[in-house]
Amino acid sequence: MRRPPVLLVPIVVVAVGGVLLGSPVVALMFAPLATIAIVWGRWSFHRPTPDIGWSGPPVDVAVRPAAERQIEVSVWRRRGEVVRALGRIEGRMLALSPAFGVGLGFCVLLLVLFTFVFGGDNTTPWSENLQTAPWFVHPLAGLTVLASHRAVTRATRDGTAELFDTCPTNASTRTMGHLTSAWMPTLVATVFLGVLLVGVHLASALVHGPISSDDAADVVAAALLPTGAVALGVASGRWLRYTVVPVVVVLGVAVATTVLNGVGGHGWNPYTALSTAPTIEGPSPVFTDRPAVFHLLWIVGLIGLMATIAVLRDRRDRAVAMAAAVAVGVLVVAGIGATRPLSSSSADRIADLVAAPEDHQICEYASARIQICTYAHHAELLPAFVEGLAPTVAMLPPSAGSFVLRQRYLERVDSLPPRVRSRLVGVDLRRPPGEVALTDVEDVDYFPAGPSFALAFVAVGLPELADVNLMPAVATGQARAVVALWLATSGVDPEHRMADLRSPAPNSPDPFERGVIEEVGACSAPSVAVSAQDLQAARAIAGLPDDEVLAVLEADWRRWVDPAAGADDLLRALGLAPVGPFDHIEPRPGSTC
Amino acid sequence: MTATVAMAGLQKRFGSLVALDSVDLDFAPGVNGLLGPNGAGKTTLLRITATAMAPDRGRVEVLGRDISTGAGRLATRRTLGYLPQEPGFHRQFSAFDFVDYVAILKEWGNRRRRHDEVRRVLALVGLESQMHKRISQLSGGMRRRVAIAQALIGGPRLLVLDEPTAGLDPEQRLRFRELLGNVAEGSTVLLSTHQTDDVAALCQRVVVLLGGRVAFSGTPAELASLAAGRVWTAKERTADAELAWVTSEGTIRQIGHPPSGADLVAPTVEDGYLLLAGSPVATAGAA
Numbered sequence: 001m002r003r004p005p006v007l008l009v010p011i012v013v014v015a016v017g018g019v020l021l022g023s024p025v026v027a028l029m030f031a032p033l034a035t036i037a038i039v040w041g042r043w044s045f046h047r048p049t050p051d052i053g054w055s056g057p058p059v060d061v062a063v064r065p066a067a068e069r070q071i072e073v074s075v076w077r078r079r080g081e082v083v084r085a086l087g088r089i090e091g092r093m094l095a096l097s098p099a100f101g102v103g104l105g106f107c108v109l110l111l112v113l114f115t116f117v118f119g120g121d122n123t124t125p126w127s128e129n130l131q132t133a134p135w136f137v138h139p140l141a142g143l144t145v146l147a148s149h150r151a152v153t154r155a156t157r158d159g160t161a162e163l164f165d166t167c168p169t170n171a172s173t174r175t176m177g178h179l180t181s182a183w184m185p186t187l188v189a190t191v192f193l194g195v196l197l198v199g200v201h202l203a204s205a206l207v208h209g210p211i212s213s214d215d216a217a218d219v220v221a222a223a224l225l226p227t228g229a230v231a232l233g234v235a236s237g238r239w240l241r242y243t244v245v246p247v248v249v250v251l252g253v254a255v256a257t258t259v260l261n262g263v264g265g266h267g268w269n270p271y272t273a274l275s276t277a278p279t280i281e282g283p284s285p286v287f288t289d290r291p292a293v294f295h296l297l298w299i300v301g302l303i304g305l306m307a308t309i310a311v312l313r314d315r316r317d318r319a320v321a322m323a324a325a326v327a328v329g330v331l332v333v334a335g336i337g338a339t340r341p342l343s344s345s346s347a348d349r350i351a352d353l354v355a356a357p358e359d360h361q362i363c364e365y366a367s368a369r370i371q372i373c374t375y376a377h378h379a380e381l382l383p384a385f386v387e388g389l390a391p392t393v394a395m396l397p398p399s400a401g402s403f404v405l406r407q408r409y410l411e412r413v414d415s416l417p418p419r420v421r422s423r424l425v426g427v428d429l430r431r432p433p434g435e436v437a438l439t440d441v442e443d444v445d446y447f448p449a450g451p452s453f454a455l456a457f458v459a460v461g462l463p464e465l466a467d468v469n470l471m472p473a474v475a476t477g478q479a480r481a482v483v484a485l486w487l488a489t490s491g492v493d494p495e496h497r498m499a500d501l502r503s504p505a506p507n508s509p510d511p512f513e514r515g516v517i518e519e520v521g522a523c524s525a526p527s528v529a530v531s532a533q534d535l536q537a538a539r540a541i542a543g544l545p546d547d548e549v550l551a552v553l554e555a556d557w558r559r560w561v562d563p564a565a566g567a568d569d570l571l572r573a574l575g576l577a578p579v580g581p582f583d584h585i586e587p588r589p590g591s592t593c
Numbered sequence: 594m595t596a597t598v599a600m601a602g603l604q605k606r607f608g609s610l611v612a613l614d615s616v617d618l619d620f621a622p623g624v625n626g627l628l629g630p631n632g633a634g635k636t637t638l639l640r641i642t643a644t645a646m647a648p649d650r651g652r653v654e655v656l657g658r659d660i661s662t663g664a665g666r667l668a669t670r671r672t673l674g675y676l677p678q679e680p681g682f683h684r685q686f687s688a689f690d691f692v693d694y695v696a697i698l699k700e701w702g703n704r705r706r707r708h709d710e711v712r713r714v715l716a717l718v719g720l721e722s723q724m725h726k727r728i729s730q731l732s733g734g735m736r737r738r739v740a741i742a743q744a745l746i747g748g749p750r751l752l753v754l755d756e757p758t759a760g761l762d763p764e765q766r767l768r769f770r771e772l773l774g775n776v777a778e779g780s781t782v783l784l785s786t787h788q789t790d791d792v793a794a795l796c797q798r799v800v801v802l803l804g805g806r807v808a809f810s811g812t813p814a815e816l817a818s819l820a821a822g823r824v825w826t827a828k829e830r831t832a833d834a835e836l837a838w839v840t841s842e843g844t845i846r847q848i849g850h851p852p853s854g855a856d857l858v859a860p861t862v863e864d865g866y867l868l869l870a871g872s873p874v875a876t877a878g879a880a
Contacts, residue, residue, distance in 0.1 A: 054719040054738065054768040063717070063775045064748045065710050081702025089694055096685065159681025163743070166643045167698035168670040174698070 082169050086177025091184030094147050094230075100185065103143035107192045110136050111199060119203025125377060126207060127285040129200055130215040133222035134277040136196065137189050141229040141276075142250045144185045148233025149246035152178045156241055172315035178234045179307050185226030193223060208380035209285070214292035221296040225276060228299060231306035238313040268417050273338035274298055286353060286377045287409055287416065289346040294337035301330035347419035354409040354416070355427045361407065367393045369402040370455070374438065378407065385438070385451055391491020392452040395550060399557040400459045405436040405451060410465070437465055456487035460561045463527045470590040472529040476515070477582035479565040481530045483553065485517075485538035490546070501539045503532060511583035525590025531583040537567045540576050549574065596621055597751060597781035598642060603651035605637050605805075612637040613648070614805040624777050626796035626813070627785040628866050633802040635785040636678050636755055642783060643675040643753045655751060671700070674749030676757050678785075680740040684729035688720055688739045691728060695743040714742040717772055733760045741769065745776060752782040758791060770794050789863035793817075799862070801869055809869055813862045820860035820868045825851040836871050 094100055114122070114136075122129070152175070155161040164174065200207055236249050253276060260275035272278040273295040304327030311320055342350075353360050353375070363373035364382050370393050372385045385405070408431065413421055431437065436458045438451060454464035460480035463473050475481035489497045505513040514532040541549055552560075552573050559565050568578035596619035603616040613634045627635045640646040641653060644666045656672060658665040683691055692711045701707035715724045718738035728736060737760045744752060754773075758766045766788070773782065773795055786792060792799050793813050801809035801816070809816055826844040830837045834847035848868050851857060 054765045062713060063778075065713065065746075078700055078702060082697055082700055085697040085702055085704065085707070086694075089690065089697065093683075093685070093690075154683060155681075158683050159679065160683065161681075162640075162645050162677050163675060163680060163695070164698055166645050166670055166673060166675045167695065168667055168700050169698040177697075 079173055082173055083176045083180055086169075086174065087180025087183060090151060090178055090181035094144070094151060094181050094184050095188070097147040097150065099143045099146040099150065100140075103140035103147075103185075104188065106139035106143075107136075107188070110139075111192065111196055114196060115199030115203045119200060122200060122204040123206040123208075123381070125209030125285055126211050127209055127215045128280055129197070129207060130211065130218050131278070131280045131285075131290075133193055133219050134225060137193065137222045137225045138277055140185065140189055140192070141225040142253070144226050144229035145233040145236075145250050145253075146246045148178065148181070148230045149237040149249075151181065152234045152237035153241045170314065172311050172313075175234060175238060175310050175314060179231060179310060182227040182230035185230060186223060189226045190223045193219060206381065206384060209377050214290055217292040217296040221292075221299045224296075224299050224303065228276070228303045228306060231303050231310060235306045235310035238310050268415060268421075270339040270417075274335060276302075284375070284377065284407075286375045287350055287420075289342055289350065289417075291338040291340075294334045297330060297334035298338055301327055301334050304330060342417040342419045344419070347417065347423055350416065350420045351423035351427075354420070354424060355429065357406060357408050363404075366390060367396075369398070369400075370396070371402075371404045372438070372451075373404060373406045375407050389451050389455060392455055392487050395487050395490045395546065396455075396459055397550070397554040397557050399554070400561075401434065403434055403436050403455060403458060405438050405455060406431075407438045408435075410437060452490075453484070453488040456484040457528055459487065460484045461563070466525040466527045466590055470525045472526045472587050472590065474529045474585050474587050475563075476529070476531045476534060476585045477567050477580065478534075478563055479559075479567050479570040480561045480563065481528060481534050482537045482541060482567045482570055483560050484528070485530070485535070486541050486549065489538075489542060494542075497542050498539055501535050501542060503535060506532065512585055512588060515583065515585060529585050529587050531585055533579040533582045534567055536579045537571055537576075540571060540579070541574060544574060544576075597656055598783070599652075599654045600638075600642075601652045603638070603641065603653065604649045605634075605641065605646070606649055611805045613641075616651070616802075616805070616807055618800060618807060618810065620781055620783060621798070622779060622781045623797035624773060624782040624784055624795045626792035626799040627783065627802060628787075628789065628792060628799060628870075629802035629808075630870055634805040635802055637805075638802065639753050639755045639783055639785055640677075642751075643673060643677075644669055645675070645677070669751070672750040674744035674746065674752040676740050676744040676754045678755040678759075680743075682728045682736055682739070685727060687725045687727055688715060688731065688735075688742075689724040691739060692724075692743045692746065696746050699746055701747070710746060714745045715739075717745060717776070718742045719768065734762060734765055737761055738765070741772075748776070748780070750780050752777070752780055754782065755785045756787070757784065758786060758788055766791070789861070789866050793862040801866060803870060809865075816865040816869070817860045817862045818865065820848060820864035822857060823851060823868060824848050824860045824864045825855035825857050827856065831855070836867055 150157075155164050165171075232249060232253075233246055236245050257275040257277050261269070261272045261277070261279045263269045263271045269279070270291070273291050276299070278290075278295060304323065308320060308324045308327050312324070357375065358373065361373040361375055362379050362382065363371050364386055365371050366386050366389050370389065372382060372389065374382050374385070389405070409416075409429075413424060413429075416424070436451075436454050438454070457464045460483050462475055462480060462484060466472050485501060489500050492500060500517060503514050503516055505516075508514050511531060512529065515530045515535060516526055517535065552570075560570060566580075567582070568580045571578050598618075598620040600616055600618045603613050603618075604611075605613040616634075616638065627638065629635050637646065641648050642655070644660055647661070653660050655665070655669040658668045660666050660669050683694075686694065689711060692715060693707065696707045696711055701710060712721065712724070715721055718741050720735065720738055720742065723731065723735065728739065731739065737757070741754075741757055744754065744757075757773075758769055761769060770791065773784075777795075784791070784796065796813055799809070799811065799813050799816050800807060809819070824846065825831075826840070826846050828844060830845050831847055831849070831852055833850040833852060835849035837845050837847040840846050846858070848864055848871075
């Protein structure tokens with residue numbers, strides 16, 4: 001049976017991934033790419049080779065070699081040349097292996113997803129994007145472990161071990177050659193990350209914020225993961241040649257990563273820096289001080305240890321012992337550095353950012369009564385906030401009052417490092433009256449409509465956040481809920497506005513689902529629950545001229561924001577037909593990610 | 594002539610099987626053939642010489658260096674070209690890549706010089722036009738030629754070839770003889786084969802191993818002469834013939850004790866070897 005062309009493997013991964021993720025763009029890539037792969041495969045890999053004869057004496061070929069080996073050079077130089085040469089050819093063979101092809105397929109899939117498909121929704125700071133780099137590289141790294149294990153056990157599998165053993169290059173030098181093949185996956189990972197970040201930059205205008213040295217360390221650590229993968233694959237192959245071994249090793253790393261990332265539940269977890277893919281902590285990089293450099297050092301130490309274990313199979317001398325000692329030393333230093341308590345200065349700084357955000361923010365007025373403030377880290381979003389809020393602000397009657405929309409630490413305090421927590425004991429973290437929370441600006445479902453809804457809800461006396469139990473406030477049949485919906489969707493073109501005011505599940509038997517305007521499920525915690533009739537009322541009002549609605553609201557704002565005022569009352573005041581009776585809504589808690 | 598390879602008291606056992614038993618041999622430059630039936634110890638002898646296996650007892654020196662020491666093994670490997678009996682291949686490699694890989698392991702670090710050398714040895718076996726084909730796409734004979742090519746890298750002073758012509762068609766065997774005749778100049782070649790005509794055509798010296806012991810050591814002519822006066826042809830098989838077979842002329846060629854008045858013919862290397870290997874008396878005498 002013919003083997004499929006190697007190129008087909010990554011393409012199939014991309015296609016399957018696209019189908020599973022429901023992305024037509026990705027899935028549609030399959031047909032042309034697969035066609036190219038099959039045609040190329042048939043013409044290059046499987047073109048039949050005729051059995052050519054051994055024709056003619058080799059009269060024009062020198063019977064003796066033209067040049068001698070470089071046996072005159074020093075042992076170390078000769079060994080270095082051999083290691084480099086082996087690294088080149090092994091790197092090339094690694095790139096042609098099916099397992100590595102699958103890894104490449106994952107890279108392409110992630111590239112397409114996070115640039116073409118979801119790129120436009122990305123509003124996260126650069127630091128968070130860069131922190132995800134190790135996660136993106138992990139599929140490639142895991143499959144590189146498999147490919148490297150197969151490469152290092154190839155001689156035994158294919159029966160060339162005896163021939164190779166009779167060559168002057170010893171087994172430990174061959175091992176180092178295999179380790180040197182890491183240049184290939186590391187180069188691929190570096191290019192992949194580079195293209196991904198450029199793609200993210202081009203796809204989304206709202207990725208923002210500074211890039212720190214810690215972020216750079218994250219990217220370097222991610223790019224080095226394939227080097228570690230090769231070291232792990234070679235080490236496991238040198239000691240245990242069974243085919244199942246690399247699979248077990250990869251699963252072991254996955255378990256270790258999960259365990260290290262899960263220490264302490266959702267709270268502060270310094271041990272995550274010891275995993276190969278640290279969790280992306282906190283709501284914002286503003287409130288963190290990650291030991292990224294020590295994480296990088298930890299990765300370097302692990303690579304060194306794995307490489308030493310690989311060489312140790314065939315060589316046990318002082319140099320190897322020294323290398324092992326250095327690797328362990330680096331791991332100890334990195335481990336201590338990564339898990340040590342936060343410095344006092346960092347703890348003071350973060351505690352102050354949490355306790356007194358106004359001291360660290362820049363603000364802009366959207367109108368004389370509406371001020372928007374963000375941490376300096378998110379300063380690039382401020383103009384987008386002002387622009388996005390402008391229609392809602394324009395429709396807000398003067399009698400609604402003044403508001404400050406402010407970013408603030410709204411997560412659980414136990415997600416902060418202990419030294420920060422100790423500084424916040426006794427500090428009043430409640431928000432002052434009139435402050436509207438700008439919550440996760442990174443939440444793609446929240447931005448840019450989120451601030452408009454937050455302002456609109458607060459303006460009519462409804463909460464912009466679910467309560468501590470993530471339970472929404474029920475405002476079924478209340479005029480103020482309809483007013484808030486109308487305000488929040490001001491400025492949106494009519495077609496999209498009507499769509500925004502519809503439930504994604506209008507025919508659900510569940511009244512709660514029929515009344516929400518976002519998908520109900522994971523990562524969803526609406527602050528206000530209304531009914532399908534309220535949404536119908538909001539759509540009806542949205543169909544009227546703005547000045548007509550505004551005139552009615554301005555005439556008696558206090559009435560319309562009173563919970564006692566019904567949505568049908570408002571409709572009648574606007575000359576529209578009532579939509580009641582309203583569904584009874586049982587509130588249910590939302591969830592966070 | 595000074596011996597390139599010197600063996601003294603060589604012994605090797607695999608469990609209860611005695612593969613080599615007190616073998617004393619010297620090999621001088623030129624082509625040295627090893628004959629013997631399956632299990633005679635030929636491959637074991639070659640593997641020990643090629644440093645792929647250590648003997649249980651005895652001493653092997655290559656170019657005056659004891660291969661039981663690390664330095665001796667390294668020095669031997671730097672002068673060695675080895676073709677194992679069943680050479681494996683990395684099927685996903687091209688012929689060029691595979692030979693290049695072996696060249697790297699033979700410490701050809703300089704890329705340009707190494708690639709020149711790889712092209713040279715592949716040209717010697719007539720594969721220069723197919724060198725970038727994957728090995729999985731090559732026929733058995735072409736793969737055998739790739740294996741021969743890797744053994745020729747660097748013009749080794751000691752060439753150990755274990756059944757190099759297995760899988761080659763008659764034309765390719767002739768080409769191989771031609772090639773070996775050229776490259777063997779100044780080198781010591783140890784050639785294990787079942788092809789007595791290869792030995793007759795190529796070897797300056799032939800060793801016959803039987804049951805792990807040296808049954809014969811001499812020139813091919815001397816091996817053939819063992820059968821002098823003991824090979825005859827007749828229309829019917831004679832009772833005293835130890836071996837007999839029908840020739841292409843329709844007569845029966847026979848080896849053994851010819852009857853008086855038999856039509857004696859000139860013996861070949863094959864006759865000598867068959868007489869040696871097939872005769873318990875001769876075998877016992879040689880041992």
